Amino acid sequence: MQTELLPLNDTLNALKGDLLVAIERFELVAKATRDVIWDWDLLKGTFWWSSGMQERFGYRPDELESGPGSWFDRIHAEDQERVIRNIYLIIEKEESNWSDFYRFRRSDGSYANVHDRGYTIQINGKPVRMVGSMIDITDQLRSEQAHKESEENLKFALQAARLGTWNMDPINKVVQFDDHCRALYGMPSDEQLNYDSLVQFIHYQDRERVRLAVAQALDNKSRSAYDIRYRALGASDKILRWLHCNGKAYFTEEGMPYRFTGIMRDVTHEISSQEKVLWADQQAAMTIEGSGAGSFLIKLGTNEIIHSPTLARIITGKEDVNISRDVFVLHVHPEDILLRLAAYAKAIETGELRYEARFVWNDQSIHWVRVIGNYLYDSTGHPISISGIVMDITDRIESEHKLRESEERLRTLVEQAPVATALFVGEDMIIDIPNEAMLKLWGKGDAVIGMPLRQALPELEGQPFLSILKNVYEKGEAHSDKSARGDIMIDGKLETFYYDYTYKPLCNSDGEIYAILNMALDVTEQVKSRQELERSEERYRQLANELEQRVEQRTAELHQANAELVNSNNNLQQFAYAASHDMQEPLRKIQSFGSRLQITYAGALDENGVFMLDRIQDASKRMSLMIDDLLAYSRLTTRNDEFRPVQLTQIVKGVLADLEISIQEQETDIHVGTLPVVWGNSSQLTQLMQNLLSNAIKYKKPDVPSKINISWHEVMPAELKVLPTSLPDHRYLCLEIADNGIGFDEKHLDKIFQMFQRLHGRSEFSGSGIGLALCKKVVQNHHGYITAKSEPGKGSTFLVYLPQPK
Incomplete structure (x- = not known):
């Protein structure tokens, strides 16, 4: 049993130093993020809290128990069983991550809502520690609840005031009514429910007046407030009602109206008996939102004001203040004084006072206030009060304002999106804010904006897109597809395209889906190229089959005459099989027959046949080189007893001698300093230097003298931490091979050390794509590490960490 525990104890001792560093990092993270960091030793049963525990929850370190009870005992009783059960379930299943929301008791006895996350540290597949962070989200939850209550209060206020809300799209004239409207x-x-239809229900004597008011409200120059009373004849019940509508239009930066919204109420009784209705209106207003509105009565003869305490609070910020009529002048924001004067000038003509302005409270805070009033007249028509x-x-x-900013941000994001993007609003999929890329993809102009998708692109009928959109809108599940076929009408001609696209549902604050965001990318050229490539490959396979049949037929005819050559070739194949691998045999056959075809029948083949025969020869040569490299890679097995001191200077000299021709052809200047002795295998280190220097010579920039510098430095203990494994009791050095070649993007750093991975085409640079993988294997055999630093066009530096003799 003790023997079985030794590896675990050794591992724990090795991690001890790392855990101390981790604890220091936890403290830094806790201070930076305001999280409470904790560490639970599952083997010892000890528990550690960061200093954030005192800052967030008021517990001093000496108050906390050393075990997990310091955590579990402070979890709310209603959450405790669930949280503890889930934690131990993660540990038992040997999983990595745990997360939960629950209530945690502060030192003063109150509870905080927290979001807690934990991660297990495992050794040999068994959890030995759990570390995590706890975030106090109490204020966040309280803010979300307050926002929800505010929305509910607004809805209740509209219902209590018997106000209906309406919205009109100025572009397509679609009107949205709530139930009251x-x-x-x-x-x-x-x-x-569209503007032209609804106007027909307005009394003929009021119809033109309403049309004019709407036009003025939607005019960019006037931007008049929409405030009008008119008669409407019910569509179904045929009842004549007096309606009072207030509304406002919203404009884009270019001055185009994009939304027209407002409220509507029944003022039939108010028109029949103005004084009675005004009084009822006052009483109703005083009850909105539980006396949330303030009332006033001003006697014009004496300027005496009678007001509710709520009015004083809304205007000044305090209810217990004595105010005069001048309060409306003294507290109005300076920038809104002219707006207020204009409202009073209009009220003198119409008898109705309505305006919205900013008022400055005594504490200098600014609040928006809506003022609604009516003049009362004596029998001679002279105003006596308001x-x-x-x-x-x-x-x-x-x-x-937030909604407008949100809409503008969405519009900006869509317009600036690098791919075709559009918004489909409502069940009818009304096209909204398509960017130029999407309009170009559809082959349509901006006239489709505001139209239902089915109407704007009728050719979609019978294709799957409309049904998919309906399903996304109803179920709220995003949908994406790649290389999907779509037939689009372009300049009166139905053409086929292929798209990578995504449909993502968008929800409002109530969680209801109101639109679908469509992002699409035209991949027609790629799909057609792939299809053409598949057809070409099929033609190539057919031609290869025909060529093979010809070769077999011709081989049979020449069998007798070439008996000696076949026998010699068989002996050569047996040698190749024994020397390299079974894979070399078919490759050599392809190369042999291909060469004979080139020599004997090149004149009998057409240009395409010669081209394809050349491709076969090039492919077989690359495959042969690849097999050689693979065999070299597979032989890279080294035992520790094969390690001995190796003089790198001698290794590099031998490699440079082998590469002498390449160095002269590329006119490469190589500078080598005095290199140290390393602990390793001589033959494998020769392969390592051969591949690294070959790459440095090969990947040079055109018309630029090639320069390579080989240097080294001692590896300090801090730098040694990058090594996944290392030989104990050995010092390490870092060998640097730097060039001024074409370089590469470091985002491909992991890729270049993988088998068969190439950053450049074979037409640019030859090679099997195995060289750097072989280098990595050699370095791993030596318990070292290899990496690189590079920028495109600025050369590369390969860093090789190798052990030194003791």
Whole structure:
């Protein structure tokens, strides 16, 4: 039993130093992220907390138990069993990650909502430690709840005030009514919910006045507030009602209206009895949001003001202050004074006072306020008083501002997206903010904006896209596809394209899907090229089969005459099989027959046949070279008893002598300093230097003198940590082979040391793609490490870490 524990104890001792460093890093992370870091030793049963425990939850280090009870005992009773069960389940299953949300008791007895995450440290597949971080998310949850309650209060306020909300798309004239607005219009059908249809339900005497008010509101120059009363005849119940509508249009930076929204209420009784309705309106306003609105009455003869405490709070920030009528002047924001004066000038003409402005409280904070009032007249028509309500609409204004910013950000992202992108809104898939790339992909102009996708691209009928979009909208599951075929009408002609595309559902604050984001990439050329390549490969296979049949037929005819040559070739094949591997035999046969075909029948083949025969020869040569390299790679097995001191200077001299012709052809200047003695295998180190120097010579920049520098330095203990494994009691050196060649992007660093991986085509640089993999294998056999530093066009430096003799 003790013998079995020795490897585990050795491993634990080896990790001891690393764990101390890890604890210091935990402390730094905790201070930087405001997380509470913890460390649980599963073998010893000890528990460690970072200093964040006192900062976040008020526990001093001397108050905390040494075991996991310091954690588990402070978990809320309703969460404790679940959390502990899940933790031990992760440990028992030997899994790596654990995460949970629960309540954790502070030192003052209150509970914090936390998000906790843990990660196991395993040795020989068994968890020995668990480390993690705990985040206090109490404030975040409280903010989300407050936001939800605010939205619910706004909805309740609209219902309590019997206000209906409406929205109109100025481009396609589609109108959206809530249930209350539908009722006020006598429940029109869905087909009638567009501007031109709804206007027909307005009393003929009011119709042109409404049209003019809407046009002025949507005009970029006037941008008039939409505030109008008119009569409407119910679509189904045929009841005549007086309606009061308030609305506002929103414009893009180019001055185009993109949204027209507002509220609607029934003012039939107000019109029939103005004074009675005004009083009822005051009473209703005072009850909105539990007295959230303030009321006022100003006697024009004496300027005396009668007001509710809520009005004082909305205007000044305090309810218990004495105010005069001047409060509306003294507290209005300087930039909104002219707006207020214009509203009063209009009220003198219409009898109705309505405006929205910023008011500055006594503490200098700024709040948006909506003022609604009506003049009361005596029997001669002379105004005697003005009464009304004020409402704090800061939240609404800020929400509209955030919504506008969100919409603008989305629009900017879509317009600047590097791929074709568009938004499909609602069940009808209304096309919204398609970028130029998407319009080009469709072959359509911006006239399709605001149109249903089915109408804008009728050729999609019968293709799968519309049904897929419907499924995404209904189920909320994103969909993506690659190389999907699509037939699109371009300039009146139906053409076939291929796309990589994604449909992603977008949700509003209530979690309801309101649109689908479409991102697409035209891969037609790639698909067609691939199809053409497949056809070419099929033609190549057919030609190769025909060529093989010809070769077999001709070989049979010449069999008798070439008996001696065949016998000699068989002897050569047996030798090749014994010397290299079974794979060399078919390659040599291909090369042999190919050569005879080139010599004997080159004149009988057409240009395509000669080309394909050359390709066969080149491929067989590359395969032969690859097999040689693979065999060399497979032979790279070294036992520790084969290691001995090796003089690198002698190794490099021998390699440079072998590469003398390549060095002269490439006009390479190689500088080699005095190199040290390393602990290793001489033949394998020769292969290592042969491949590294060959690459440095081969990958030179055109028309630039090639320079290679070979140097080394002692490896310090801190640098030694990059090595996955190392020989104990051995010092290490770092050998550097630097060149001024073409270089490469370091994002491909891991790729270049893999088998058959190439960063350049064979037409640019020859090779099997095994050389650097062989280098990596040699270095690993020597318990070392190999890496590289490079930039495209700025050369490469290969770093080789090797052990030195004791």
